[in-house]
Amino acid sequence: MNLDQVSGKIASILRRNLPPPYFRLTCEITGETGGTRLNIHKRRHFRRECHHIAPDLGTGNGILRGPMPSSGRLRILLWHWGRRGAGPRYTLELARALMRYPEAEIHLSVSRECELIPEFRALNLPMLEIRTYSNAPSALLSSLNILSTRKKFARYLAENRIDIVNSTMSHYWSRFITSSVKSSGAALLNTVHDAVLHPGEDGGLKSWFFQPFSDADGYIAFSHHVARQLSGLHNIPPEKIAVIPLAPLSDPVFPCANRADNDHLRLLFFGRILPYKGLERLIEAYALLRREGVPITLQITGAGDMRKLMPLVNGLPGIGIHNHWVPETKMGSVFASADVIVLPYLESSQSGIVASAFAAGVPAIATPIGGLPEQITDGVNGLIAADTSPTALAQAIRRLAEDDALLSHLRQGALHTVQQQYSWDVVSTGVIALSRKCLGAGGA
Template sequence: MRILLWYWGRRGGGAQFTLGLAQALARRPGVALRLSISRQGELLDRFRKLSVATDIVDTYRDLPGFATGLLRLPGLTRQLQRSAAEADVVVSGMTHVWTPLVAPALARAGRAFVPVVHDAAPHPGDFAWAWDWRLGRELDAARAAVALSDQVADSLARRRPALPLIRMRLPALLAPGAAPAPPSAPPPPGLRLLFFGRFRHYKGLDLLRDAFRLLHRAHPEVTLRVVGEGDAEACAPGLGALPGLRLEPRWVAEDEIPALLAEADAVVLPYREASQSGIVPQALAMGVPVVAMPVGGLTEQLRPGAGGLLAEAVTPAALAAALARLTVPAELARLRAEAREAGRAEADWDGQAEALLQGLSRVLG
């Protein structure tokens, strides 16, 4: 099968997902892989190491670059169409701001276009202008769509009942060389909790603030590290002033993620809503348990025995109670063992690449 894997974004989960998928597809016998990626992408050097045919296009780094980049978009669209003419299918690793402008041209040219849909609806509190227009344009141009959770698959099925769906699981987005935490190392005194990712309202930083306040009163030895890009105070006023909490407002580069996880005893996801989380498989692949709210795709990723805990309800008290269970050494040791076991499957990119290929084969006939 000849696959053109397309992603013009610069960084973050979309770039990591596309790289992991490209690495797995490049290993598959019978797959002729070609890439279309951004010259401004932070993972460009890693894509180049794959030794597959690659179209490197100039996109943009900032707002002025975006404006001038729009002038190049017709030429970039024609370039993508030429590459697509030599492929059986164009797979979009994740939507990009230009994807809805380019994808219809692929459909008009008769090219099979299959987007990986990470979110089927805007997150609460996120900027959602033109969301339906963007997703609608992509789905109208698509021969099929890939969903990474049952929640997203159900939403897409309601929106486009006739559109074939391909189910993949989101594997761990880990940097090369990352390894699980040593199973025999005794935990240091005091539970070390970690939240990392972009600071968004739907991620429940205010719920985490209130939950940690309750937890720290009962267990003052517990610490929480909050690392990510954005305005934490806008999401949760007073968060950075809590005792035992270390706030680091900054972008977390991919290479730093394994070390960040290795220094934590557990990752906490206080989200109000989630299609799925790339952080869950990352943490489990490192042998680090996850505590999360019982919402969306998180309930699929953290089933019993999978190395995590779900709070009983989406409230600070319920989250604090779930986190308090980790202060019991035997409970933490049990969850660590479960995380290491579940993490083996979470790192299986080859299995998920096979699921994609089987789905594409059905769609393409």
């Protein structure tokens, strides 16, 4: 295929998808050997398709060039089709933060059944709503339409000339949709909450559905621990990974009051109750301290199976249990009745609850597992136990129960940390930077 034929083929592709003046073609003679160079001035969407047509033309340096439109606006679509929990909330808060950037044009694709759909609509952003499901029967029926959903999604990306698709959290349908992102020419960002599923959640089809995408252009990890797992276990080049911490997912709350008047240190366990969370060891540490007369109480809040734990809880004074799921809009009231949150985890990527606790002025006590020591700096915004044993947890809790000055210091440290490191301004700046890096725009 000669240069004229290649030029004609590329021009045909571009004309089918983009009207003038979004592209123009020129060719020139370069080098002493008379080699040919094809300069393509176009949007990035079709770089891959054109590259397959003419991979070896010219001198080999800069043969395909795709600057952004003269407006310089970065078209980012945030994509998550989950109905409840951290995924929709993270997507909503990230959208709000990115809206403050005049150089970014934000689009959304969310589930019509999402519990936050009124808040998404209130943003008045361009949005593709996808009908997913609300129960098992509707999930089966909707899954039969996955091909038409895929086409609808691809058409939206093409018609709106999306530059970046940020999958903010994986969904059961995500793996069937990513190829449409790639074929549209948009770059794909994969926000990875867990590079490895937690014990009890791994195995079977779920591992396949929720493992990181292998063909993304960039990856967002919430901790360096997860970034290392992406590189070491999934063979993802480190240069493709950006560590961008998780910001508060709860609604803004005023920092909580100081320790209750009864002088008991109020401990809080908050989140899903699963074996890897180590709640059994926290209850054992609590029992040990109560026998020693340490003035503490414990509130356990979260959904999950408590049946195996109840024999440990029964008979212990000062324990409250709210064995139900708590939406992010109600998290502020949970933190208001706590002096410190305890994370006795046996395994962890990072904790989605830490930043929200810090925003309420609640420091943390945690085990030295996974990404937790990255989020919690011992003696600054919390305490890190020596290990995962009940004895080590008890020692850390006792230290805080006996030192009001330390508790006050950690409260201030928690507030300072969330303002300086875990704010949505920090997160959105990182997302914009990674997006531009994936496009090769270099900030243009």
